[in-house]
Amino acid sequence: xxxxxxxxxxxxxxxxxxxxxxxxxxxxxxxxxxxxxxxxxxxxxxxxxxxxxxxxxxxxxxxxxxxxxxxxxxxxxxxxxxxxxxxxxxxxxxxxxxxxxxxxxxxxxxxxxxxxxxxxxxxxxxxxxxxxxxxxxxxxxxxxxxxxxxxxxxxxxxxxxxxxxxxxxxxxxxx
Amino acid sequence: xxxxxxxxxxxxxxxxxxxxxxxxxxxxxxxxxxxxxxxxxxxxxxxxxxxxxxxxxxxxxxxxxxxxxxxxxxxxxxxxxxxxxxxxxxxxxxxxxxxxxxxxxxxxxxxxxxxxxxxxxxxxxxxxxxxxxxxxxxxxxxxxxxxxxxxxxxxxxxxxxxxxxxxxxxxxxxx
DNA sequence: CTTGAAATACTACTACG
DNA sequence: CGTAGTAGTATTTCAAG
Numbered sequence: 001x002x003x004x005x006x007x008x009x010x011x012x013x014x015x016x017x018x019x020x021x022x023x024x025x026x027x028x029x030x031x032x033x034x035x036x037x038x039x040x041x042x043x044x045x046x047x048x049x050x051x052x053x054x055x056x057x058x059x060x061x062x063x064x065x066x067x068x069x070x071x072x073x074x075x076x077x078x079x080x081x082x083x084x085x086x087x088x089x090x091x092x093x094x095x096x097x098x099x100x101x102x103x104x105x106x107x108x109x110x111x112x113x114x115x116x117x118x119x120x121x122x123x124x125x126x127x128x129x130x131x132x133x134x135x136x137x138x139x140x141x142x143x144x145x146x147x148x149x150x151x152x153x154x155x156x157x158x159x160x161x162x163x164x165x166x167x168x169x170x171x172x173x174x175x
Numbered sequence: 176x177x178x179x180x181x182x183x184x185x186x187x188x189x190x191x192x193x194x195x196x197x198x199x200x201x202x203x204x205x206x207x208x209x210x211x212x213x214x215x216x217x218x219x220x221x222x223x224x225x226x227x228x229x230x231x232x233x234x235x236x237x238x239x240x241x242x243x244x245x246x247x248x249x250x251x252x253x254x255x256x257x258x259x260x261x262x263x264x265x266x267x268x269x270x271x272x273x274x275x276x277x278x279x280x281x282x283x284x285x286x287x288x289x290x291x292x293x294x295x296x297x298x299x300x301x302x303x304x305x306x307x308x309x310x311x312x313x314x315x316x317x318x319x320x321x322x323x324x325x326x327x328x329x330x331x332x333x334x335x336x337x338x339x340x341x342x343x344x345x346x347x348x349x350x
Numbered sequence: 351c352t353t354g355a356a357a358t359a360c361t362a363c364t365a366c367g
Numbered sequence: 368c369g370t371a372g373t374a375g376t377a378t379t380t381c382a383a384g
Contacts, residue, residue, distance in 0.1 A: 045362065055368070075217040076212070076253060118345055121340065162299040
């Protein structure tokens with residue numbers, strides 16, 4: 001009885017507050033669901049329900065609540081880069097010529113169109129941007145570098161850090 | 176009839192060769208499937224089949240083949256970091272004291288245990304490693320920095336690049 | 351080796367207690 | 368939240384290209 005009350009409260013808080021720390025308002029079961037779905041979301045709802053020791057409808061309701069609350073941003077298939085012929089990863093530090101809003105906007109617009117660009121972030125420190133780019137091999141990166149990166153607008157300097165070994169690369173979020 | 180021949184060839188190559196460029200051996204339908212699943216894998220198989228203009232069983236077989244071939248590494252739920260109370264992203268460049276195998280191994284082992292560490296790569300250039308870490312805010316990062324990062328084994332220097340704005344962050348692979 | 355149609359088994363989903 | 372019932376889906380079988 002009391003147990004039920006606590007669960008409802010927890011579930012309500014999720015949908016209510018998107019800010020603060022929504023993670024704190026998740027109970028043990030919600031966390032177990034998120035952990036599982038972050039690892040393998042192709043699991044069926046009944047199997048998931050069994051894992052978290054819940055009935056199927058109750059489990060489904062929680063999953064849908066987590067999606068609607070925005071905590072689960074989406075469910076996607078991950079492609080193995082190496083198998084897809086893009087085993088090379090390069091991290092790029094970019095310094096712009098001028099630090100004007102126009103300069104930044106122009107660069108960002110162009111950067112998103114760079115083939116294989118997976119990430120692009122504005123950062124503090126000695127660089128203006130960090131980008132990560134997936135490509136096939138050093139030849140293809142060299143081509144990309146010469147044909148696209150060097151022509152990005154307003155760029156003063158580009159420093160490339162070739163990734164020799166990927167120790168860790170996860171989409172999983174610690175709960 | 177020629178069309179069928181090409182498709183068969185394509186499908187065979189996928190399961191056969193994991194190297195080379197498996198993407199080249201995928202036909203139009205496989206690419207459409209991958210594009211869709213990378214965007215939203217929560218779609219039902221019948222809906223996916225309709226999108227790629229195929230019968231449900233045929234579509235399901237292709238999806239399973241793509242999984243078995245390793246091209247689809249997995250299907251996962253993505254959590255919104257901000258909603259999960261980890262809206263801050265920091266990129267860290269690490270320089271080790273000594274460049275010995277033991278030194279690298281020890282660091283890598285410890286780095287994977289850092290709370291919120293999403294990526295860790297060995298790189299060429301002025302750094303030995305790049306790591307990306309998700310955390311709540313500057314306070315929590317400062318704590319992490321003082322309590323964990325500074326105690327990573329064999330570290331000579333750590334340079335932090337705070338991410339001010341995430342322009343692009345995708346798991347989607349260009350096909 | 352693939353495709354699509356039909357049949358079966360299972361699952362998601364709804365209504366209700 | 369759980370139980371029971373319904374609708375829809377995944378999955379297998381099989382015949383055909």
